Amino acid sequence: MTAQTKIAASLPAPPSADRRTSFDAEKARADFAILSRQVYGKPLVYLDSGASAQKPNVVLDTMRDFSRQEYANVHRGVHFLSAAATDRYEAARRTLQKFLNAASEDEIVFTKGATEAINLVAYSHLMPSIQPGDEIVLSVMEHHSNIVPWHFLRERQGAVLKWVDVRDDGSLDIEALDAAIGPKTKLVAITHMSNVLGTITPLKDIVARAHDKGVPVLADGCQGAVHETVDVQALDIDFYAITGHKLYGPTGIGVLYAKKAHLKKMRPFNGGGEMIREVSRDRITYAEPPARFEAGTPPIIESVGLATALDYLMALDRAAVAAHEHDLLTYAREQVRNFNWLRVIGDAPGKGAILSFEAEGIHAHDLATILDREGVAVRAGHHCAQVLMERFGVASTSRASFALYNNRADVDALVAGLSKARGILG
Amino acid sequence: MDNALRELYQEVILDHSRHPRHYGSMENASHTAEGYNPLCGDKVTVYLQLGDDGRVAEIKFEGKGCAISQASASMMVDMLKGRTAAEADRLMQGFLHLVKGEDASDLPEDDRERLDVMGGISAFPMRVKCATLAWHTYKNAVEEGKTVVEEGAT
Numbered sequence: 001m002t003a004q005t006k007i008a009a010s011l012p013a014p015p016s017a018d019r020r021t022s023f024d025a026e027k028a029r030a031d032f033a034i035l036s037r038q039v040y041g042k043p044l045v046y047l048d049s050g051a052s053a054q055k056p057n058v059v060l061d062t063m064r065d066f067s068r069q070e071y072a073n074v075h076r077g078v079h080f081l082s083a084a085a086t087d088r089y090e091a092a093r094r095t096l097q098k099f100l101n102a103a104s105e106d107e108i109v110f111t112k113g114a115t116e117a118i119n120l121v122a123y124s125h126l127m128p129s130i131q132p133g134d135e136i137v138l139s140v141m142e143h144h145s146n147i148v149p150w151h152f153l154r155e156r157q158g159a160v161l162k163w164v165d166v167r168d169d170g171s172l173d174i175e176a177l178d179a180a181i182g183p184k185t186k187l188v189a190i191t192h193m194s195n196v197l198g199t200i201t202p203l204k205d206i207v208a209r210a211h212d213k214g215v216p217v218l219a220d221g222c223q224g225a226v227h228e229t230v231d232v233q234a235l236d237i238d239f240y241a242i243t244g245h246k247l248y249g250p251t252g253i254g255v256l257y258a259k260k261a262h263l264k265k266m267r268p269f270n271g272g273g274e275m276i277r278e279v280s281r282d283r284i285t286y287a288e289p290p291a292r293f294e295a296g297t298p299p300i301i302e303s304v305g306l307a308t309a310l311d312y313l314m315a316l317d318r319a320a321v322a323a324h325e326h327d328l329l330t331y332a333r334e335q336v337r338n339f340n341w342l343r344v345i346g347d348a349p350g351k352g353a354i355l356s357f358e359a360e361g362i363h364a365h366d367l368a369t370i371l372d373r374e375g376v377a378v379r380a381g382h383h384c385a386q387v388l389m390e391r392f393g394v395a396s397t398s399r400a401s402f403a404l405y406n407n408r409a410d411v412d413a414l415v416a417g418l419s420k421a422r423g424i425l426g
Numbered sequence: 427m428d429n430a431l432r433e434l435y436q437e438v439i440l441d442h443s444r445h446p447r448h449y450g451s452m453e454n455a456s457h458t459a460e461g462y463n464p465l466c467g468d469k470v471t472v473y474l475q476l477g478d479d480g481r482v483a484e485i486k487f488e489g490k491g492c493a494i495s496q497a498s499a500s501m502m503v504d505m506l507k508g509r510t511a512a513e514a515d516r517l518m519q520g521f522l523h524l525v526k527g528e529d530a531s532d533l534p535e536d537d538r539e540r541l542d543v544m545g546g547i548s549a550f551p552m553r554v555k556c557a558t559l560a561w562h563t564y565k566n567a568v569e570e571g572k573t574v575v576e577e578g579a580t
Contacts, residue, residue: 040428362493363491363492363493364466364492365466365468365492365494365553365556366435366492366493366494369431369434369550369552369553370431370435373428373430373431380466381465381466381467382466382467386467389467395466395467395468395490395491396466396467424431424435425435425440425493
């Protein structure tokens with residue numbers, strides 16, 4: 001062996017891809033206080049951001065400062081604080097408009113989450129007009145939040161759910177989707193990114209094909225908006241639902257983006273304060289959208305928190321963040337390549353940073369318990385995607401989901417934990 | 427391995443989960459119930475033949491789930507066979523106390539010794555329902571005859 005090869009052999013592994021980009025994950029980690037805590041005496045390795053992401057300090061601080069300095073109800077009082085809070089709330093709406101590149105801030109409806117956003121479309125857009133036999137096209141990889149509202153229409157109004165399969169690698173069969181859209185189709189409801197498989201769907205193509213047949217498209221953007229840059233105008237999409245807490249923001253807030261033309265035709269869903277123009281004993285008129293769909297006191301503090309989270313995200317080089325997350329996924333795949341007892345579910349080309357797997361002879365909950373004692377937080381279960389579990393013939397999977405603040409050491413801890421679990425239970 | 431994990435996944439438990447006792451269905455069951463945990467998708471079906479005196483003449487189970495739920499079901503059927511209704515009740519109550527980390531001293535000495543291996547679960551509150559699923563299913567089989575129980579609701 002020459003001296004040169006000896007040196008090469010003793011060199012540390014090449015630096016991760018993020019060193020070559022304009023995103024510094026180590027610097028970002030310092031923005032999240034919770035990441036420095038320990039669990040069971042071990043450093044926290046948080047790989048469950050697909051369920052809910054941690055929030056940067058600036059989000060938590062801004063929500064506290066706003067609560068301490070500017071908080072009051074919005075759109076109500078004429079007093080100083082109400083005006084200040086209303087300004088912040090409406091500024092948050094404009095931040096959302098920018099984040100999604102909506103044509104107008106009036107196309108941003110604040111909800112309590114993506115679930116409410118999708119239900120709003122079901123109740124307000126489809127329910128008034130849907131007839132028995134009308135069809136809703138959806139994929140087998142939808143989260144329950146993008147399945148159950150359509151089941152309501154099936155149960156109550158005789159709508160028909162047309163399921164589009166995924167291929168064995170988890171990719172969407174776009175031709176099958178196209179073929180499923182027929183003259184009775186009233187909506188295509190599809191995820192932007194599967195919360196289990198990580199599959200990213202070709203939304204632009206889907207929208208183009210659906211629009212060719214005059215059918216609107218709703219996308220569940222809960223995962224997609226975190227990892228991809230969303231431009232609702234370029235997509236020409238009709239409805240796009242997101243939730244705050246997966247976008248490094250607070251819980252209790254989400255958004256329905258909807259084209260103005262749709263919002264204007266949609267009947268109100270929740271009735272109450274703030275969504276009316278005039279109420280008398282025998283007659284009522286409604287406010288214009290988006291207020292028409294925001295009955296009651298909205299999530300005011302949360303709107304400020306979400307806007308702060310999105311400002312944080314938009315200040316980063318998002319392509320570099322995506323590259324970093326993708327590097328972690330690739331690295332994780334490499335590390336488990338020799339684990340022939342591990343079956344990775346979801347291998348679609350260009351998939352997002354989610355790794356779902358089944359371990360031979362080890363139930364996902366046992367695996368998650370053992371990983372947990374190593375400080376590694378993963379999700380185990382059916383991931384609110386039972387139709388997909390059935391498609392792949394599994395009762396549950398374990399899922400590691402990567403966020404901007406994860407690093408290769410997190411992957412190493414996961415892999416070490418997997419080996420340990422195999423040692424105990426395999 | 428940390429002590430809590432070692433307590434949870436003791437060899438006895440792993441052995442029961444890998445080689446469950448009295449596993450399978452029963453054609454001529456007098457009582458059956460199906461247990462389901464919607465959180466994790468675990469399922470267990472308990473089949474019983476109760477004697478006229480309420481004694482557990484035959485008992486079997488089948489299902490799929492985590493090591494804890496399978497081991498717990500296996501140990502349960504192993505221990506319930508031949509018991510009177512009153513004995514079975516007492517065993518179940520003792521078991522429920524044990525896995526929740528509560529006082530289980532009312533269990534007969536030899537039962538306590540056998541069930542002691544399940545005590546480690548009390549350090550894992552998120553997993554207690556895995557251990558109790560089979561027992562609640564058994565109870566429903568006895569009380570309702572033919573029924574489905576959801577662990578989340580108990």
